[in-house]
Structure formats: structure tokens, C-alpha cells
Amino acid sequence: MALNGASIAIAEGETHALLGRNGAGKSTLVSILTGLQRPDAGEVLFSGEAAPALADRDAWRRQVACVYQKPTIIPTLTVAENLFLNRQTDSGMIKWRALRARARELLATYEVDVDAEALTGDLDVEQRQLVEIARALSFGARFIILDEPTARLDGPAIERLFVRMRALREQGVTMMYISHHLDEVYEICQSVTVFRDARHVLTRPVADLPHDDLVTAMTGEATVAYESRTRTPGEKVVLSSAGLTLAGRYQDVDLSVRSGEVVGLAGSASSGKVGVAETLVGLRKADSGTVVVNGARVKPGDVPAALKAGLGFVPEDRHHEGFVPLLSVGENATIPIARRLGRFGTVSPAKRRGKAVQLIKELDIKTEGPDQPVGDLSGGNAQKVVFARALVDDPAALVVINPTAGVDVKAKQALLGAVEDAVERGAGAVVVSDELDDLRICDRVLVMFHGRIVKDVPRGWTDHELVAVMEGIQP
Structure with a gap:
């Protein structure tokens, strides 16, 4: 009801x-x-x-x-x-x-x-x-x-x-x-x-x-704060950039994400953080610089190349970029692996449904089933479908932008937990967010100011410390 x-x-x-x-x-x-x-x-x-x-x-x-x-x-x-x-x-x-x-x-x-x-x-x-x-x-x-x-x-x-x-x-x-x-x-x-x-x-x-x-x-229950998990990142670099520059947005951005590591990108709306994240996944084409995913140098501005190299992506605006509202939960969640769900250019409904049921269970998506249109879901459950699509191909690296925008407390915990689950399986992750609570799962946070990375802040920061750097008060 x-x-x-x-x-x-x-x-x-x-x-x-x-x-x-x-x-x-x-x-x-x-x-x-x-x-x-x-x-x-x-x-x-x-x-x-x-x-x-x-x-x-x-x-x-x-x-x-x-x-x-x-x-x-x-x-x-x-x-x-x-x-x-x-x-x-x-x-x-x-x-x-x-x-x-x-x-x-x-x-x-x-x-x-x-x-x-x-x-x-x-x-x-x-x-x-x-x-x-x-x-x-x-x-x-x-x-x-x-x-x-x-x-x-x-x-x-x-x-x-x-x-x-x-x-x-x-x-x-x-x-x-x-x-x-x-x-x-x-x-x-x-x-x-x-x-x-x-x-x-x-x-x-x-x-x-x-x-x-x-x-x-x-x-209906007492407050339970999300507690980030402790982990030790590996040595393998799964996502990196060198000298990324896009006029008017950011310049000389170098970053490196290892297997088992969560790196945050923080800053104001004009800091360039979203532009950098969208460049990593090929939505934007930098004027200069390189992006390497899982050891493979990716062609600039080429989303399919980034995905093929092993990148999973949760975009900033789920309504316009995250899912197709009229398609079902199963269809949306399995888009990246559709080629493997059948033969001769067709998709097996049974295989797609089986994978979708698995993802629904893993991410606790509240839905009538794999055939329900994503446009009928609540905001938090629609965002879980976007996460399912990003994770369905077991990516080596994950880039998520404002992952918990517009979702409730329980959904936030589930979505942040999904990022940490992927990292525990060996992926590396970049979390771009305006929410300080989202950044608490990060092993370190790269703060951007006026298009440049100005500080690498290790885990253990206070709200005051991080916001001060974001606002340019501290170097």
C-alpha cells in the first residue's frame, strides 16, 4: 500500500x-x-x-x-x-x-x-x-x-x-x-x-x-552509524592518470589508485572533481594527459574502451545517465554483459533473469522482480540498479560520483557497503562526493581547488580539517 x-x-x-x-x-x-x-x-x-x-x-x-x-x-x-x-x-x-x-x-x-x-x-x-x-x-x-x-x-x-x-x-x-x-x-x-x-x-x-x-x-530502530572497514591496499595500480588537463576545468591532475584502495575526490562544485572523474571514464576528453585502467592505456573520450579495460562507473545524474527508465531492472543491470548472455547477437531471457536475480539479492534491491521498469522504483532502489550495472562485470576499478545523493540512511549504508565489497574483492575505487560521510570510507582523500589537486589527506581527518582544505583556507 x-x-x-x-x-x-x-x-x-x-x-x-x-x-x-x-x-x-x-x-x-x-x-x-x-x-x-x-x-x-x-x-x-x-x-x-x-x-x-x-x-x-x-x-x-x-x-x-x-x-x-x-x-x-x-x-x-x-x-x-x-x-x-x-x-x-x-x-x-x-x-x-x-x-x-x-x-x-x-x-x-x-x-x-x-x-x-x-x-x-x-x-x-x-x-x-x-x-x-x-x-x-x-x-x-x-x-x-x-x-x-x-x-x-x-x-x-x-x-x-x-x-x-x-x-x-x-x-x-x-x-x-x-x-x-x-x-x-x-x-x-x-x-x-x-x-x-x-x-x-x-x-x-x-x-x-x-x-x-x-x-x-x-x-524504526536506533541510530547506527556507518563504520568504514579496515583494509590494506595491494601494490597493483588499477587506475591512474598523468598530466590530465582540460581547459577551464582542471589541470595537471595525477592520481593513482591501487587494488584494494578507496581514494576520494573532494572539493567545491567548481573545483573540477566531477570533470576529472568523467574524464577517467571517457565521458570527457582531456586536452592532454593519459588514463590507464588495469594496465591498459585508454583512448581519450572513449567510454566503451574504458569499460572494456575494466572500469565500472556510477554517474552523477542517475536520471539522465544512470539507467533507462522504461527498461526493466534486469535489462538495465546487465547492459554491460549483454553480449555474454546469449549467442549470435541475441540475449537469453533466462540467463539475464538469473543474473538479475543474483544482483537484486546481493544489493538488496526492493523490487517486484527483474521485469519491473526501473522508472517505477524509489530513488534509493534505482541507484542500487545503477550500482548493479557498474559492478556486474566485476570491474578492476570503480568510479562513483555522488553515490548516495537523494537516498535514505539505509540505502546509503548499502551503497557504500557495495563499494567496499568491490574493493575487498580486489578492485580499486574513486569516490567523488559532496557528502563528507561518503568520503569516510576512503583510505585517503585528494582535495581539489580551482582545478588542481592541492592536498592528499589520509584517513582520520575531521570535518573541519577537510572542509578547510576544500575552501582553500589551508594549503
Whole structure:
């Protein structure tokens, strides 16, 4: 059951957190609150008045707006076109000058420093998200739902988002904030509601709820911190780069990862860390430098060559790069080994299903079975499928980017455990993350600043020490 007698009450003008593990019913509630799904029982009230009829989409947009975790803007259109998509004009021809003027006025109202004529695809993640917030509010709603808004933002960008959220609250905007980052809830929210197993568990003021009690409410058990395993790396280098340089992103990047070793890459969004990781796997082509995987020099910008050499990859954006939503769990998980699951260019359904069942069990993927479309899974389970695909060919080296973004506490433990399992089998791993907790499994962390590796930090660092290097405070 997606929801079972669940309820939430949000006071006008407050920022109210909705928490729960993946599959707790949060997405279903959002669908109901935005008029995309009709509940079997119960009702939705806005300021004491019954919600509009499901068919009246304009009336719903005037009541509630939602900024989803998965981007909904169209990258090939301008900012102005995205802001007023499907409402460019009331009648007749589109008046482009007037449309751009309306867009500039809307952006100024919500202090979004973006050119209305810029292509949305040229904006960074933070700018695109702010455009989505402005578009959502432009319908006139005073209640906005933010679904994992910080999942792809770094520390400074998160702080800027919170400044805007506080300003919106001062203007009387009510917000429901969905996140897996409990520290953010304590920083930005006044109240919190927890769902577990499709039911309402508690609603409390944030100030009156200890951190451990909140985790217990979400999981049904006491807090269990993830403990990194101790290990001794081998001598064999399974992944290395020398002199990697890409103009405007990074320069002279040398790194070396041994069998049985986890190396972290940390830094701000502009540090170049994601660009380096994407170059290692062939998604980007460096201007100069070399990448060697499992002893074989890999052709620059050639993803198939990197995979063939023994590289497994978990991309930054699972929605666009990690899986094919309409394909099944089994199809997605076995893509890299499809050639070995049959003869004469065909795939044996029985062999694919058998391998998929094995991966589902190993990674504890909550699914109806190998034939379920990945697009139907919760965020944490979809990410496990992405991991399954990365691990299915027993890679010699693994590169993972923001592996736990947008997943709950239990899923984080499972995903980090999967990285360590692969390393214990002899792989080497590079973990790129904005989450300090992800980096705790690393034997050492390479910190990047303005496109260069500035420090190799051994295991045992404190949050303060690592953040100081990331922000350029220490050499």
C-alpha cells in the first residue's frame, strides 16, 4: 500500500520537513498534494477549502507548486521560454519582447541572477534549480514543495538556496521540504513530519526533536552509524592518470589508485572533481594527459574502451545517465554483459533473469522482480540498479560520483557497503562526493581547488580539517 491513513498538516508561512526512507510514501503524498493522483480515502484542504477537481490543472497550480528532484526544464529552450512554457500568450502570436520582459521581471522578483535569453542547458545546476523555483511560484501559488533540492548542490550553493528560502518565507510562502539530509532539516525547517511504511509516524517542532529520536522515527530502530572497514591496499595500480588537463576545468591532475584502495575526490562544485572523474571514464576528453585502467592505456573520450579495460562507473545524474527508465531492472543491470548472455547477437531471457536475480539479492534491491521498469522504483532502489550495472562485470576499478545523493540512511549504508565489497574483492575505487560521510570510507582523500589537486589527506581527518582544505583556507 502506497499510503495507509497518512496525514500531514502544515501551518501557513512555515517550512515543514517531510522525511522517511525511500518507499515510505513521500512521493505518493506529493502526487496527491499536487493533484496528480486521487486518494482512495481522505481529503486535501488548502487554507480550509477543498482541493480543486483533478481535471482543473490551472486551479491546482494556483494552490501548490512543486520543484521535483528530477529536472523538468527543457535545456534547448531559453530561460524565458521555460518560465512561461505553454502560456507564452493568451491568444494570437507570441510577443517575444514582452515575453522576455515578463521573464526578467519574474527573475528579479525572486532574485534569480540569470539571463532570460540564455539557453537553460548552458546554466549550472544551481541556476537551473532557481529557474524551476521561479517558474513554480509564477503560477501564483503560496505553497511550494521542494523535493530533494540540495541533492546536486555543493555547500555554498546550498547556503544560497537557504537564503532564498528564508526570504520566501518572510514573504509568506509556505514550503514542504523533502530531504534525506537531517542537518538541513534542523537548519531550515520549523516542523517535521515522518512517514514510515506508508504511515504517519510523528509530527513535531524541529527544536523539540533530538537527532537520534528523528532517525529512530524514520528507521524504526536506533541510530547506527556507518563504520568504514579496515583494509590494506595491494601494490597493483588499477587506475591512474598523468598530466590530465582540460581547459577551464582542471589541470595537471595525477592520481593513482591501487587494488584494494578507496581514494576520494573532494572539493567545491567548481573545483573540477566531477570533470576529472568523467574524464577517467571517457565521458570527457582531456586536452592532454593519459588514463590507464588495469594496465591498459585508454583512448581519450572513449567510454566503451574504458569499460572494456575494466572500469565500472556510477554517474552523477542517475536520471539522465544512470539507467533507462522504461527498461526493466534486469535489462538495465546487465547492459554491460549483454553480449555474454546469449549467442549470435541475441540475449537469453533466462540467463539475464538469473543474473538479475543474483544482483537484486546481493544489493538488496526492493523490487517486484527483474521485469519491473526501473522508472517505477524509489530513488534509493534505482541507484542500487545503477550500482548493479557498474559492478556486474566485476570491474578492476570503480568510479562513483555522488553515490548516495537523494537516498535514505539505509540505502546509503548499502551503497557504500557495495563499494567496499568491490574493493575487498580486489578492485580499486574513486569516490567523488559532496557528502563528507561518503568520503569516510576512503583510505585517503585528494582535495581539489580551482582545478588542481592541492592536498592528499589520509584517513582520520575531521570535518573541519577537510572542509578547510576544500575552501582553500589551508594549503
